[in-house]
Amino acid sequence: MWLADEDVTLAGLGTGVAPARTRRRRGAGAGAALAWVRDRLATTPGRLVLVSILVVVGAVVFGAIATGAEQSRERAAKAARSQTEPLLVHAKNLYTSLSDANATVATGLLSGGSEPATSRQRYERDLVRASGALSALTREARPGATATAALGTIADRLPTYSGLVETARANNRLGFPIGAAYLRDAASLMTSTILPAADHLYRTEAERLNDDYQTGSATSTLVTFAAASAIALLLLVLAQWYVARISRRILNVPMVVATVMVAAVSVWGIVGLVSEQNALGSAQRVGSDPVEALSAATVLLSRAQGDLSLALVSRGTDTTDPLDFDMVSRVLGRPGGVIAEISVLARRTRTGAAAGRVDADFAAYQAKARQITDLEDTGQTKSAIAGVQQASAISEQLSQNLGGQITAAQGRFTRSAADATSALAGLGLAIPLVTVLAAALVLVGLRQRINEYR
Amino acid sequence: MRRPLRHLAGLALLSLTLAGCGASSDHALNLTLAALATPPAKAPASPTAQDVKCTNVKASLRPPATLPAPNRMPPGSFMAKIQKQGYLVAGVNSGAYKFGALNPATGNIEGFEIDLVNEVAKAIFGTAEGHVRLVALTVPQRFTAVEQGKVDIVVDLITITCYRRTLVDFSTVYYDAEQRLLVPVHSGVDNIAALAHKRVCATAGSAPIDVMDAMAPADRPVPVGLPQAIDCLVAFQQGQIAGISTDSSILLGFTAQDPNTKIVGPSIRDVPYGMAISKAHPDFVRFVNGVLAQLKRDGTWQRLYANRLGAFTSGPTPAPPQPQYDG
Numbered sequence: 001m002w003l004a005d006e007d008v009t010l011a012g013l014g015t016g017v018a019p020a021r022t023r024r025r026r027g028a029g030a031g032a033a034l035a036w037v038r039d040r041l042a043t044t045p046g047r048l049v050l051v052s053i054l055v056v057v058g059a060v061v062f063g064a065i066a067t068g069a070e071q072s073r074e075r076a077a078k079a080a081r082s083q084t085e086p087l088l089v090h091a092k093n094l095y096t097s098l099s100d101a102n103a104t105v106a107t108g109l110l111s112g113g114s115e116p117a118t119s120r121q122r123y124e125r126d127l128v129r130a131s132g133a134l135s136a137l138t139r140e141a142r143p144g145a146t147a148t149a150a151l152g153t154i155a156d157r158l159p160t161y162s163g164l165v166e167t168a169r170a171n172n173r174l175g176f177p178i179g180a181a182y183l184r185d186a187a188s189l190m191t192s193t194i195l196p197a198a199d200h201l202y203r204t205e206a207e208r209l210n211d212d213y214q215t216g217s218a219t220s221t222l223v224t225f226a227a228a229s230a231i232a233l234l235l236l237v238l239a240q241w242y243v244a245r246i247s248r249r250i251l252n253v254p255m256v257v258a259t260v261m262v263a264a265v266s267v268w269g270i271v272g273l274v275s276e277q278n279a280l281g282s283a284q285r286v287g288s289d290p291v292e293a294l295s296a297a298t299v300l301l302s303r304a305q306g307d308l309s310l311a312l313v314s315r316g317t318d319t320t321d322p323l324d325f326d327m328v329s330r331v332l333g334r335p336g337g338v339i340a341e342i343s344v345l346a347r348r349t350r351t352g353a354a355a356g357r358v359d360a361d362f363a364a365y366q367a368k369a370r371q372i373t374d375l376e377d378t379g380q381t382k383s384a385i386a387g388v389q390q391a392s393a394i395s396e397q398l399s400q401n402l403g404g405q406i407t408a409a410q411g412r413f414t415r416s417a418a419d420a421t422s423a424l425a426g427l428g429l430a431i432p433l434v435t436v437l438a439a440a441l442v443l444v445g446l447r448q449r450i451n452e453y454r
Numbered sequence: 455m456r457r458p459l460r461h462l463a464g465l466a467l468l469s470l471t472l473a474g475c476g477a478s479s480d481h482a483l484n485l486t487l488a489a490l491a492t493p494p495a496k497a498p499a500s501p502t503a504q505d506v507k508c509t510n511v512k513a514s515l516r517p518p519a520t521l522p523a524p525n526r527m528p529p530g531s532f533m534a535k536i537q538k539q540g541y542l543v544a545g546v547n548s549g550a551y552k553f554g555a556l557n558p559a560t561g562n563i564e565g566f567e568i569d570l571v572n573e574v575a576k577a578i579f580g581t582a583e584g585h586v587r588l589v590a591l592t593v594p595q596r597f598t599a600v601e602q603g604k605v606d607i608v609v610d611l612i613t614i615t616c617y618r619r620t621l622v623d624f625s626t627v628y629y630d631a632e633q634r635l636l637v638p639v640h641s642g643v644d645n646i647a648a649l650a651h652k653r654v655c656a657t658a659g660s661a662p663i664d665v666m667d668a669m670a671p672a673d674r675p676v677p678v679g680l681p682q683a684i685d686c687l688v689a690f691q692q693g694q695i696a697g698i699s700t701d702s703s704i705l706l707g708f709t710a711q712d713p714n715t716k717i718v719g720p721s722i723r724d725v726p727y728g729m730a731i732s733k734a735h736p737d738f739v740r741f742v743n744g745v746l747a748q749l750k751r752d753g754t755w756q757r758l759y760a761n762r763l764g765a766f767t768s769g770p771t772p773a774p775p776q777p778q779y780d781g
Contacts, residue, residue, distance in 0.1 A: 174711075175559055179558065319592045325493055381556070
């Protein structure tokens, strides 16, 4: 009976007791570890074992953190150089060539039934360049729903656009005013649907490049790297100081070698990271910043020229294009506007002469536009049309100047971005290698001391 | 122990300083993206017409018994001022084929209305050659340009209405248009009622839209308003609409540009066109009315009509609209 009772009690307790037991066992584990550490702390060789564990763990943590920091910089610099910026160039080409096509065709139709061959060739060149950029972007763009949608919009609508342009041309050759209506239709498809999609693609890549710059020159990465190096070196120095204190030998050769290696890779890393971020910074300041300002000027100038021509092509029916022209001129020419920014950036790149020509040509362009408005307002249509052709010539000269400067700025970008990636060359391999070697050397060095006690 | 710490602190400080030099700036990016985001300009709102009553919308000022000889405009008159200026500035349409349209081949604005402007200039200068400046005006500009004196006269398919007569003075009617219907040449449609519940286009916010809206529900088409009448022809060629209902003058220009169209049905509404002149120059209104009466009397009007529009209208040249005077 009492046996059975005991059984019942045990069975009843059974479920409740088991977790308590595990807990006790775990507590016992931690207790055992603490006890183990306490045991090691009690003896000199034990303390040396602890020191070696601490230093090895420190070295591994240093290696991991430093590699992580270096990799994030290197990835960003490589992405900026070989992925994002090339895509930005494609997006810029798409944007500028579509804008230019739209302006070119409007100016061409203005010059009468027989559009000049040069105008037609320029339009076709623009479309070829746009299709090239479009397929490059489709091929290489990083997946993203909105980018895919934007690419789809352009691919779908561009044939419609060129169809409308050809209808406009055919009617214009016959002297029919409906040609101007088709042209307006085409221009509105371009400005309200196609160009916003191109703008979206351009904006996405420009912002991505900016993200790359921020990651690639983040101060936090450098600080993290420096802090990890400092802590690793501090641990190594402290370990050697301790070893020197308990043994009579002042120098522990393997540990000294480990320290020198870690110090060397730390200095290399810091120098590399600093020169990488400086190179990346200059890739932005003298490379992509000017590319962006010059591209924006090119796009806006095409828009202004399109407005100027369209306003005259559909004179008397067009109320919005003259307003749009004024607005775009202001954005370009106001103090602190795009043209002013080009001058500011030119000071960085010492290309003041080219920027000065942009300034002067834009002033001439605006003066010509004012003259055209006056001619229109006083009914001197033929002179106004001739004026638009002259304005178009100035605009083409401007866009060639801008194009040349863009090429130069891209060259500066490529050089600086190459400097940025080469500044980090080898570091990605050296840091883990040194970490492993240093840890091994520390173990060897401390093993010698520990063995002296056996 | 304190030395390495100080060195490390120094190293950290150095790296922070160096990092500051390389930090990226997004000023240029933000500036250029904001510039590219400049939204397209919006069309200014045109003033809305008000409901105004008048007794005879077509009546204008009586011309003088005899017109002054060319280059001998009465001193102090507005015509004398134009003569002294050396040219007549006329606001016209540049997209109304056969009435006032830019000829892409020549860069000149040509048409029936331009011919009439030339006749007015001829009455002042003896010849129109070198004495006419044509300014293409947008619809909202038409009346302000006259009121502000930017142009001397506007000949731009302006329908005379009682409300508009409060803004400017009108000449006598120089062309009597009517609202009619344009359909595909082989459609078999001969009446706007046959297009009930189908899409019929006109200029957005124009009188033809109001007329369609006011039709009996059983006959009423679905009015489609586009920014300009010519946009209706584009939509028509693209098969988006079944017909266009607007001024016969505009439709005439459409048939001239697209032989696959024809004008059908009875007149839906009378659309009298007048030349707009500032209220400050009643002497010029009388002078222009005198010129118009002369043109209609001596057959010039008929000749110009036949020359510009004859090829696109069936039957003989219609009689010019009879002038009506009220003062």
